[in-house]
Amino acid sequence: MTDARLGHLDGPDLLHQDAIRAAVRETYGAVRPIDRRVAERFYDPDELAGLPEETVTIALGVGNPIRYAELAPGERVVDLGSGGGIDCLLAARRVGPTGQVIGIDFLPEMIARATRAAAVVGARNIRFIQAEIEALPLPDDSVDVVVSNGVPNLSPRKVRVLAEAFRVLRPGGRLAIVDLVLEHDLPPEIATHPGAWAGCLSGALSELALYKGLRRAGFGAVSIDRLGAFGVEECALYPLFSDDLLDLIRSRLSPERHGRIAQSVLVRARKPRPGESLPGRARD
Numbered sequence: 612m613t614d615a616r617l618g619h620l621d622g623p624d625l626l627h628q629d630a631i632r633a634a635v636r637e638t639y640g641a642v643r644p645i646d647r648r649v650a651e652r653f654y655d656p657d658e659l660a661g662l663p664e665e666t667v668t669i670a671l672g673v674g675n676p677i678r679y680a681e682l683a684p685g686e687r688v689v690d691l692g693s694g695g696g697i698d699c700l701l702a703a704r705r706v707g708p709t710g711q712v713i714g715i716d717f718l719p720e721m722i723a724r725a726t727r728a729a730a731v732v733g734a735r736n737i738r739f740i741q742a743e744i745e746a747l748p749l750p751d752d753s754v755d756v757v758v759s760n761g762v763p764n765l766s767p768r769k770v771r772v773l774a775e776a777f778r779v780l781r782p783g784g785r786l787a788i789v790d791l792v793l794e795h796d797l798p799p800e801i802a803t804h805p806g807a808w809a810g811c812l813s814g815a816l817s818e819l820a821l822y823k824g825l826r827r828a829g830f831g832a833v834s835i836d837r838l839g840a841f842g843v844e845e846c847a848l849y850p851l852f853s854d855d856l857l858d859l860i861r862s863r864l865s866p867e868r869h870g871r872i873a874q875s876v877l878v879r880a881r882k883p884r885p886g887e888s889l890p891g892r893a894r895d
C-alpha cells in the first residue's frame with residue numbers, strides 16, 4: 612500500500628474504512644505459517660497436543676479466549692475471525708459431539724486452511740463460513756457463546772461487530788473476547804501504518820471506549836480484565852510486524868512505552884434475558 616492511500620488526519624479516524632479493510636485483507640491474505648512462538652505463548656502444551664502443525668504455526672491471536680469461555684458440552688459457539696482455526700479446534704473439544712462451532716473469516720485462504728485442519732483432526736462439529744464479522748450470516752438468538760481472538764480491533768466498525776455478536780447470541784448468551792486496548796494514543800505514523808493496523812495495535816480502543824461500545828451494543832455484566840502488557844517484544848513475535856515497522860515503533864515511542872504499547876485484555880459480557888436487568892459492569 613502506498614502512503615497516498617493512508618487517509619487524512621483531521622479527526623479521530625485517521626484512515627478511510629476502505630484503506631483499513633484493504634490493509635487487513637492484503638496482510639492476512641499474504642501471511643503464511645511461521646513458527647510456534649505465538650501459540651506457545653498463549654496455549655498450554657496439552658491444548659496444542661494433537662493439533663495440526665499448520666494450525667499451531669499460524670496462530671495469530673493475542674491470548675486464549677477458550678481458556679476463559681467456560682464452554683460446556685452441547686453449546687453452540689461462534690468464533691469471529693477464526694483464521695487458521697486454533698480456537699475453533701479447541702472449542703470443538705470442549706463442546707463435544709452434541710455441540711457446534713462456527714468459524715467466521717472473510718478470507719478464503721483462512722477458511723480453506725481451517726477447514727483442512729478440522730478434517731485432519733476429524734472434528735465434525737465445526738464449520739467455517741466465509742463472511743464479514745460486521746454482517747454475520749447467522750440467525751438472531753442462535754448461539755450460546757461468541758468468542759474472538761485479536762479480531763474486533765481489525766474492524767473499522769467495532770460497535771457494529773459487537774452489535775452483530777449481540778444479535779446472534781441467545782438471551783443469556785455470553786461473549787469472551789481477547790484483544791488489545793490502548794492507554795495512550797499512538798503517533799500518526801504508527802496509527803496509519805497498515806502493518807500496525809493488521810497487527811491489532813492501531814485499531815485498538817481505550818478500555819473506556821471498549822466498555823461504552825459493549826454497552827451501546829446492548830451487553831450487560833461487562834468485565835474487561837488485563838491479561839498482560841503488549842510491547843515491542845510481543846509485536847516481534849508476529850509476521851505482521853516488519854523490521855521497518857518495529858524500528859518505526861522504537862523510534863516514535865519513548866523507551867518507557869516499548870514494553871507496554873498496549874494491554875491484552877479479556878472481555879466478557881452477557882446478553883440480558885427478556886425482562887432481566889443486568890448491571891453494566893460485572894459484579895465481583
Ligand SMILES: C[S@@+](CC[C@H](N)C(=O)[O-])C[C@H]1O[C@@H](n2cnc3c(N)ncnc32)[C@H](O)[C@@H]1O
Pocket residue numbers: 635639669670671672673691692693694695696697698715716717718721742743744745759760761762765766
Ligand atoms: C489476528 S488474526 C486472528 C486469527 C485467529 N483468531 C487466531 O487467533 O489465530 C485475524 C483474522 O481475522 C480475519 N478478519 C479480519 N477482519 C475481518 C472481518 N472484518 N471479517 C471477517 N474476518 C476478518 C482475518 O482474515 C484473520 O484471519
